Amino acid sequence: MVFDQARSVAYDRRAGRLLGGFHRRAASGIAAAAPRDGAVLDIGTGPGRLLHAVETLRPDLRLSGADLSPDMVALARRAWPSTALRPADLRVADVGDLPWPDGTFDVVTSTLSAHEWPDQRRAAAELVRVLRPGGLLLVWDFRFARVGALVGALAALCGVRRKAPHPLSPFTRVTARRPV
Numbered sequence: 001m002v003f004d005q006a007r008s009v010a011y012d013r014r015a016g017r018l019l020g021g022f023h024r025r026a027a028s029g030i031a032a033a034a035p036r037d038g039a040v041l042d043i044g045t046g047p048g049r050l051l052h053a054v055e056t057l058r059p060d061l062r063l064s065g066a067d068l069s070p071d072m073v074a075l076a077r078r079a080w081p082s083t084a085l086r087p088a089d090l091r092v093a094d095v096g097d098l099p100w101p102d103g104t105f106d107v108v109t110s111t112l113s114a115h116e117w118p119d120q121r122r123a124a125a126e127l128v129r130v131l132r133p134g135g136l137l138l139v140w141d142f143r144f145a146r147v148g149a150l151v152g153a154l155a156a157l158c159g160v161r162r163k164a165p166h167p168l169s170p171f172t173r174v175t176a177r178r179p180v
């Protein structure tokens with residue numbers, strides 16, 4: 001889906017109403033995994049609600065976000081809390097061609113975006129490339145989202161685990177660690 005300005009604003013309103021608990025739970029997983037003063041990248045960050053939740057829990061982290069939609073990135077920049085200790089590095093970028101050097105991040109994450117990536121194999125290679133050796137990838141998506149190609153490509157690159165979702169949960173999580 002193309003998130004133009006109207007769709008981005010509408011999505012942000014829905015996310016505020018419906019996804020607060022989900023973003024807070026995902027943020028706790030990221031906060032628990034990231035080392036002190038570590039670097040975290042959120043792909044398909046949208047209006048940046050996950051990054052806000054991470055910042056609240058771990059203000060020491062250096063946070064970055066990438067999204068294909070310039071309107072989403074503009075929204076995320078405007079919404080970044082003025083109380084945050086430091087600005088987030090928010091960029092317009094495709095998951096298949098990320099503008100960061102190899103090994104930049106301790107944790108790479110994504111929520112509810114992977115099902116929209118047209119080339120999940122290429123995405124997997126980029127996610128692993130920007131992770132430091134030993135770094136952790138945490139991807140959440142809808143329970144029935146088509147992310148099989150991503151999981152397969154990650155399995156070929158490094159260890160991957162798909163957490164069996166709770167029977168009542170609409171979400172599923174994929175975890176991978178870049179080999180040292």
Ligand SMILES: C[S@@+](CC[C@H](N)C(=O)[O-])C[C@H]1O[C@@H](n2cnc3c(N)ncnc32)[C@H](O)[C@@H]1O
Binds near residue numbers: 093
């Ligand atoms: C449903 S929104 C999820 C936003 C946010 N992660 C959240 O949890 O609220 C999906 C986002 O993925 C972005 N996206 C889709 N394809 C992308 C790609 N190839 N590279 C980067 N971002 C992408 C969209 O622009 C959109 O902002």
